[in-house]
Amino acid sequence: MTAPRTPSATPHGLRRDAVIVGGGHNGLIAAAYLAQAGRDVEVLERDAIPGGAVSTVERFPGHRIDRGSSAHLMIRHSPVLDDLDLAAHGLRYIDCDPWAFVPATDSAPAIVFRTDLDATCASIERSCGARDAAAYREFVATWTPRAAAVMDAFYQPATMGRFGRSFLGLGSTASSARTGVIGRRGGEMLNLTDELMAPGDALLDRWFDSEHLKAGLAWFGAQSGPPMSAPGTAPMIGFAALMHRIPPGRAVGGSGALTDALVSRIGADGGQISCGDPAVSITRCGDHWRVETASGDRRCTPTVISACHVLTTLDLLAAGGFDPATIERWRRDIVVGTGIGMAVRLGTTALPEYQGLPDDLPAHGVHSALGLLVTDRSHLVRAHSAAAVGELPPRPAVVAMSFSAIDPGLAPECRHAINLWAQWHPYRLAAGDWADAGAAAAEAVCAEVDRHAPGFAESIDHRFVQTPADLEEELGMIGGNIMHVEMSIDQMFMWRPTPDLAGHRVPGADGLFLAGASTHPGGGVTGASGYIAAHAVLRRRRLFG
Numbered sequence: 267m268t269a270p271r272t273p274s275a276t277p278h279g280l281r282r283d284a285v286i287v288g289g290g291h292n293g294l295i296a297a298a299y300l301a302q303a304g305r306d307v308e309v310l311e312r313d314a315i316p317g318g319a320v321s322t323v324e325r326f327p328g329h330r331i332d333r334g335s336s337a338h339l340m341i342r343h344s345p346v347l348d349d350l351d352l353a354a355h356g357l358r359y360i361d362c363d364p365w366a367f368v369p370a371t372d373s374a375p376a377i378v379f380r381t382d383l384d385a386t387c388a389s390i391e392r393s394c395g396a397r398d399a400a401a402y403r404e405f406v407a408t409w410t411p412r413a414a415a416v417m418d419a420f421y422q423p424a425t426m427g428r429f430g431r432s433f434l435g436l437g438s439t440a441s442s443a444r445t446g447v448i449g450r451r452g453g454e455m456l457n458l459t460d461e462l463m464a465p466g467d468a469l470l471d472r473w474f475d476s477e478h479l480k481a482g483l484a485w486f487g488a489q490s491g492p493p494m495s496a497p498g499t500a501p502m503i504g505f506a507a508l509m510h511r512i513p514p515g516r517a518v519g520g521s522g523a524l525t526d527a528l529v530s531r532i533g534a535d536g537g538q539i540s541c542g543d544p545a546v547s548i549t550r551c552g553d554h555w556r557v558e559t560a561s562g563d564r565r566c567t568p569t570v571i572s573a574c575h576v577l578t579t580l581d582l583l584a585a586g587g588f589d590p591a592t593i594e595r596w597r598r599d600i601v602v603g604t605g606i607g608m609a610v611r612l613g614t615t616a617l618p619e620y621q622g623l624p625d626d627l628p629a630h631g632v633h634s635a636l637g638l639l640v641t642d643r644s645h646l647v648r649a650h651s652a653a654a655v656g657e658l659p660p661r662p663a664v665v666a667m668s669f670s671a672i673d674p675g676l677a678p679e680c681r682h683a684i685n686l687w688a689q690w691h692p693y694r695l696a697a698g699d700w701a702d703a704g705a706a707a708a709e710a711v712c713a714e715v716d717r718h719a720p721g722f723a724e725s726i727d728h729r730f731v732q733t734p735a736d737l738e739e740e741l742g743m744i745g746g747n748i749m750h751v752e753m754s755i756d757q758m759f760m761w762r763p764t765p766d767l768a769g770h771r772v773p774g775a776d777g778l779f780l781a782g783a784s785t786h787p788g789g790g791v792t793g794a795s796g797y798i799a800a801h802a803v804l805r806r807r808r809l810f811g
């Protein structure tokens with residue numbers, strides 16, 4: 267345990283080795299790596315509590331409810347948890363197994379995705395037939411190395427060279443009718459890149475026959491926001507293959523348990539986290555940066571990692587005198603999008619009783635899983651199309667999670683904590699506003715659960731609604747986009763959030779680094795941008811002292 271540091275005072279404020287603006291999980295992970303390396307680091311967080319969209323609070327008496335994320339699908343595929351030894355700081359995951367299910371239709375039982383591929387294929391065979399079960403087995407074999415390569419690329423700075431290296435050698439996962447060694451290899455690489463760039467829907471149509479299965483996988487892939495008709499969305503479905511290696515994890519105590527462990531880790535290494543006082547400007551002062559907060563406090567530091575929304579970072583730079591014309595150009599280049607969705611948090615007297623489940627489930631049934639409550643892709647298309655013109659979805663697409671069944675500490679005895687995430691909901695409504703529309707939209711979300719688990723609506727004791735407007739207001743997610751900026755292929759990798767601002771740096775702002783969902787590799791609980799930015803800072807210090 268390192269004692270908290272006492273920073274020295276300078277004319278520009280308290281001196282720190284590094285200041286992190288934004289205490290979301292990416293900012294905290296960046297801080298934890300720097301503190302672990304012996305740097306005197308302080309995190310400045312706007313909100314009263316740290317963690318941003320990775321935080322859990324008591325919304326209803328005795329119920330621990332997530333404010334943002336609930337299931338951690340990606341971070342368990344990264345080096346972060348082990349590097350920072352977060353288990354020693356209290357972080358414990360329960361494997362979500364089953365990790366997903368698609369509800370029953372009138373003619374077929376539910377499809378249940380287990381970590382075990384054989385069990386999953388057996389379920390697909392019962393619901394969709396032997397051909398799709400065999401196709402799914404082959405799909406997982408083909409996409410596991412591809413999805414692993416994508417994850418590899420996620421935890422490295424996004425450069426053309428590294429990107430290419432991540433996918434080199436994957437040609438053999440594609441086939442080609444071309445002849446000759448060179449012709450065949452070239453053909454395989456072309457087919458591989460074609461599949462990686464394909465829309466998710468095209469990928470599903472290539473592999474499977476059953477609309478039931480395609481709908482479930484399409485809804486899984488659409489969690490990042492873009493519809494599965496968009497180019498470059500195929501890998502978001504291919505990521506499902508990796509769930510048979512490490513399934514989604516549920517942090518015991520709620521999503522915010524990750525943040526609690528990071529706070530403990532940073533404190534143990536002498537770092538500081540200051541909440542409830544937002545940064546209001548970032549100003550260049552000679553060879554240092556001055557970060558000022560709303561209370562008038564100042565920090566003087568050679569290194570800033572700005573881990574809040576990139577548009578907020580641009581505001582802070584503008585307030586610090588950075589060239590306004592350049593900022594305006596970057597601002598126009600960044601597409602936040604029209605909003606993704608809304609959340610409904612419930613306290614209930616019972617778990618949803620889904621119809622048509624197989625009888626070979628573990629004791630907790632499907633309550634460890636992401637309930638992918640969509641059985642036909644037309645449901646997704648209608649919801650997305652409505653949102654594109656500012657309307658509420660005729661029927662929202664819902665992911666239902668009932669993790670109090672596997673972590674009873676989340677709710678009082680005989681009670682449950684249910685998280686519902688629903689898409690697509692526009693940030694700007696064509697008619698009216700969210701203050702009026704929120705309650706009816708939340709009813710529609712609950713009705714989707716009730717459709718597959720009749721009687722569920724009557725079990726609801728408490729309800730907390732987060733519309734896109736609420737997500738912006740509470741969590742600072744501009745435009746209600748939970749991924750900060752659109753996860754379309756033109757804003758991923760070397761292009762996120764714009765080519766100028768990719769690389770986790772700001773041109774003309776030496777010593778200022780970017781992290782957070784606005785930067786490569788984007789939103790979701792990955793910790794990747796915090797990891798990359800911290801390593802860029804440490805590498806720079808090694809090179810330049």
Ligand SMILES: Cc1cc2nc3c(=O)[nH]c(=O)nc-3n(C[C@H](O)[C@H](O)[C@H](O)COP(=O)(O)OP(=O)(O)OC[C@H]3O[C@@H](n4cnc5c(N)ncnc54)[C@H](O)[C@@H]3O)c2cc1C
Nearest residue numbers: 288290291292312318319335336337545782783789790791
């Ligand atoms: C309702 C919801 C459900 C989700 N579900 C999932 C899920 O199940 N699985 C998943 O993987 N992902 C999910 N996500 C997405 C995921 O949680 C986010 O993409 C991710 O947590 C973003 O983390 P971050 O650290 O990059 O940014 P954020 O969490 O946005 O953190 C940025 C921080 O910066 C702070 N800040 C802003 N302005 C200032 C300022 N001026 N000064 C100081 N601090 C400032 C904010 O208060 C915030 O704490 C969900 C998100 C939401 C909202």
